[in-house]
Amino acid sequence: MVVFEKPKSLTDTPLHYCPGCTHGIIHRLVAEAIDELGIEGKTIGVAPVGCAVMAYDYFACDMVEAAHGRAPAVATGLKRCMPENIIFTYQGDGDLASIGMAETVHAATRNENITIIFVNNAIYGMTGGQMAPTSLPGQVTQTSPYGRDVSVAGYPIKVSEMLSTLDAPQYIERVAVNNVKNVKNAKKAILKAFKNQVEGKGFSLIEVVSSCPTNWGMSPSQALQWVEEKMIPYYPLGVYKDKDAKGKED
Amino acid sequence: MSEKVLMKGNEAIAEAAIKAGCMHYFGYPITPQTEIAAYMAKRMPKIGGTFLQAESEVSAINMVYGVASAGYRVMTSSSSPGVSLKQEGISYIAGADLPALIVNVQRGGPGLGGIQPSQSDYFQATKGGGHGDYHLIVLAPASVQEMADLTVKAFDLADKYRMPAMLLADGTMGQMMEPVEIPEVEARAVDHSWAVRGTNCEREHNIVNSLYLKPEILEQTNFERFERYRQIEENECMYESFMMEDAEYCVVAFGIAARVSKNAVVAARKAGIKVGLIRPITLWPFPKKALAKAAQKVKGFLSVELSMGQMIEDVRLAIDCKKPVQLCNRTGGMIVTPEEVLSSIEKLAKENA
Numbered sequence: 154m155v156v157f158e159k160p161k162s163l164t165d166t167p168l169h170y171c172p173g174c175t176h177g178i179i180h181r182l183v184a185e186a187i188d189e190l191g192i193e194g195k196t197i198g199v200a201p202v203g204c205a206v207m208a209y210d211y212f213a214c215d216m217v218e219a220a221h222g223r224a225p226a227v228a229t230g231l232k233r234c235m236p237e238n239i240i241f242t243y244q245g246d247g248d249l250a251s252i253g254m255a256e257t258v259h260a261a262t263r264n265e266n267i268t269i270i271f272v273n274n275a276i277y278g279m280t281g282g283q284m285a286p287t288s289l290p291g292q293v294t295q296t297s298p299y300g301r302d303v304s305v306a307g308y309p310i311k312v313s314e315m316l317s318t319l320d321a322p323q324y325i326e327r328v329a330v331n332n333v334k335n336v337k338n339a340k341k342a343i344l345k346a347f348k349n350q351v352e353g354k355g356f357s358l359i360e361v362v363s364s365c366p367t368n369w370g371m372s373p374s375q376a377l378q379w380v381e382e383k384m385i386p387y388y389p390l391g392v393y394k395d396k397d398a399k400g401k402e403d
Numbered sequence: 404m405s406e407k408v409l410m411k412g413n414e415a416i417a418e419a420a421i422k423a424g425c426m427h428y429f430g431y432p433i434t435p436q437t438e439i440a441a442y443m444a445k446r447m448p449k450i451g452g453t454f455l456q457a458e459s460e461v462s463a464i465n466m467v468y469g470v471a472s473a474g475y476r477v478m479t480s481s482s483s484p485g486v487s488l489k490q491e492g493i494s495y496i497a498g499a500d501l502p503a504l505i506v507n508v509q510r511g512g513p514g515l516g517g518i519q520p521s522q523s524d525y526f527q528a529t530k531g532g533g534h535g536d537y538h539l540i541v542l543a544p545a546s547v548q549e550m551a552d553l554t555v556k557a558f559d560l561a562d563k564y565r566m567p568a569m570l571l572a573d574g575t576m577g578q579m580m581e582p583v584e585i586p587e588v589e590a591r592a593v594d595h596s597w598a599v600r601g602t603n604c605e606r607e608h609n610i611v612n613s614l615y616l617k618p619e620i621l622e623q624t625n626f627e628r629f630e631r632y633r634q635i636e637e638n639e640c641m642y643e644s645f646m647m648e649d650a651e652y653c654v655v656a657f658g659i660a661a662r663v664s665k666n667a668v669v670a671a672r673k674a675g676i677k678v679g680l681i682r683p684i685t686l687w688p689f690p691k692k693a694l695a696k697a698a699q700k701v702k703g704f705l706s707v708e709l710s711m712g713q714m715i716e717d718v719r720l721a722i723d724c725k726k727p728v729q730l731c732n733r734t735g736g737m738i739v740t741p742e743e744v745l746s747s748i749e750k751l752a753k754e755n756a
Contacts, residue, residue: 193602193604194601194603194604194605195601195603196601197473197599197600197601199469206614209610209612212608213602213608214601214608215600215601215608215609215610216608216609216611217468217469217472217599217610217612218499218610218611218613218614219465219468220465220468220492220495223462223465223468223492226457226461226463226465226466227465227466227468227469229455229462229469230429230465230468230471230473231469231473231599232469233427233453233455233469233470234426234427234453234470234473234475235473235600235601238600238601255458255459255461255462256458256461256465258458259457259458259462
C-alpha cells in the first residue's frame with residue numbers, strides 16, 4: 154500500500170529553495186490539486202519573476218515564464234486562446250502586488266477564468282530581502298533598514314481585502330502554511346480555486362501567507378512563529394469573497 | 404480572387420490579419436491606430452475570435468506573449484509612445500523565440516510627441532528596441548495594399564523563423580483610404596511541437612522561457628538566434644527599385660516618404676537629372692546588397708526620412724561610406740513635400756556632378 158508519494162504534477166528536479174522556505178509546501182499543494190482533479194495534461198502554469206522564477210522546472214505541466222508582474226496578462230492570453238485548458242499563475246508579493254498590480258486587478262475585474270496562487274511573505278526574497286508592498290509597518294528589510302516607516306513608504310497592501318471589493322471575482326481566500334491545520338485549509342482552498350476554473354466560474358485567487366527565514370534573519374521555526382504572531386494578525390485568514398456562498402445570501 | 408474595396412490603411416491591416424488566420428487581438432487605444440482596435444472589436448466576436456482591450460500596452464503585449472506561447476497567430480497594434488511601453492514584452496517574445504505581429508502606426512516623438520505621421524521609431528524598430536541581443540523582422544508598407552499584403556507576409560515570416568515581426572507604418576498610411584484587395588490566404592502547416600497547449604499526459608512538459616542563468620548557455624542561445632538572423636538577411640530582403648537602371652543618383656526612402664520621393668524623382672528626371680529610388684520594404688533585414696550594388700554606379704545617395712535622420716546610418720553602413728549620403732527630412736509630424744525632395748536631389752547632383 155502506498156502511504157505517501159510525490160504528486161505526479163511535480164517533476165523530479167530538486168527544488169532550489171532555502172531551508173525552511175514554504176514554497177515547497179505550496180508547490181506540493183498546487184500539484185496535489187492538479188492531480189486530484191485529473192487536469193495535469195491540460196494545465197499550463199505561468200511562473201513569475203521572484204523566488205519561484207524556476208517553478209517551470211518543478212511543475213510537470215506545460216509552463217510559461219512571464220516577465221515580472223505580467224503573469225495575469227500572460228495567463229489571460231493563454232486562457233482566451235485555449236478556454237478548455239486550465240491556466241494558473243504562481244506569483245510572489247513583489248510580482249503580484251507591486252509591479253503587477255494593474256495586471257492583477259484587471260484580470261480580477263474581468264473575472265478571467267484563471268487561478269492565481271499568490272505567495273505573500275512580506276519581502277523580496279530573490280533579490281536579497283528588500284521591502285515588499287506587503288512588508289509590515291516597522292519591518293526591517295534591506296531597503297527599510299530602520300523599519301518600514303509608513304510616513305515614507307506607505308502602508309502594506311492587503312490584496313485579498315482590496316480585490317474582494319470588486320464585483321467580478323469568483324473566489325478570494327487568504328490561507329497560511331505555518332502549521333498542519335493551516336496547510337490543510339490551504340489545500341482545500343487551492344483545490345477549490347482550481348475546481349472553480351474547471352467549472353468555468355471565473356477568477357480565483359488564493360493568498361498564501363508564507364515565510365522567508367533567510368531574509369527575515371530567523372530560523373525556520375522562528376519564522377513560522379513570526380507568521381503566527383505578526384503576519385496573520387495583520388493579514389487575517391479567511392474567505393474574502395466567494396460568489397457561491399454569496400449566492401445563498403442574496 | 405477577392406474584389407477591390409476602398410479601405411483605410413488601419414482597417415486593411417485588421418482585415419488582412421484575420422484573413423491570415425489571426426484570431427486573437429489585444430490592444431489599447433492610441434491615435435492614429437485606434438481604427439485597428441475598433442475593427443477587431445467589431446469583427447472578432449462574429450468569427451469566434453478574441454478582441455480584448457487591455458488595461459495598458461504593457462498588458463496587451465503580455466497577452467500576446469501568452470497566445471504566442473501556445474503557437475496561435477496573434478497581434479497587437481499601437482503607436483509610438485504605446486510601442487515604447489511594449490518593448491519589455493517584445494524583448495521577452497524575441498527571447499523566448501515566439502512568433503507574433505506588432506503593428507506600429509508611428510506618430511511624432513519623443514515623449515508624448517504629436518499625433519501626426521512620423522518615421523522616427525526607425526531605430527527602435529530595426530535595432531532591437533528593448534533590452535538584449537535581438538532583432539524583429541520589420542516591414543514598411545507604402546500603400547494601403549501593402550498594409551494588407553505585408554501583414555500577411557509578416558505572419559508568415561514570424562512563423563517561419565519563430566520570431567516577432569513588426570509592421571512599421573505611419574499615421575498617413577493608417578489614415579488614408581485607397582482601393583485594396585484583401586488577399587485570400589491559404590492556411591499553412593506550421594510546427595507547433597514547442598508550444599504550450601497542455602502535455603495531454605503524452606509528452607514531457609514544454610517550457611516557454613527566456614531565462615538562462617548559465618552564461619555559456621545564454622551565449623549559445625544568442626549565437627543560434629543570430630545564425631537564424633543571418634539566414635533571414637540572406638533570404639528575406641525586400642525592396643523596390645524605381646528608375647535605377649541608368650541612375651547616377653539614388654534616393655533611399657521607405658513608407659510615405661518613398662511615395663513623396665517618387666514624385667520628386669519623376670520631376671528630377673524631367674529636369675534632366677538621372678535619379679532613381681530604392682525603397683526598402685524590409686527595414687530589417689535592410690537591403691544592404693541592393694544599396695552596395697547601386698553604390699558602384701551612382702555618384703551619391705539621398706536618404707529621405709520623416710525623422711532627424713535614422714535610416715541614413717544604415718545607408719552609410721550598407722555602402723561602406725563609399726559615396727556621399729545626404730539627408731532630406733522633416734520631423735515631428737511634418738511631411739516632406741515633393742518640392743523639398745526635388746531641391747535636395749538638385750543639391751546632391753550639383754555637389755556631386
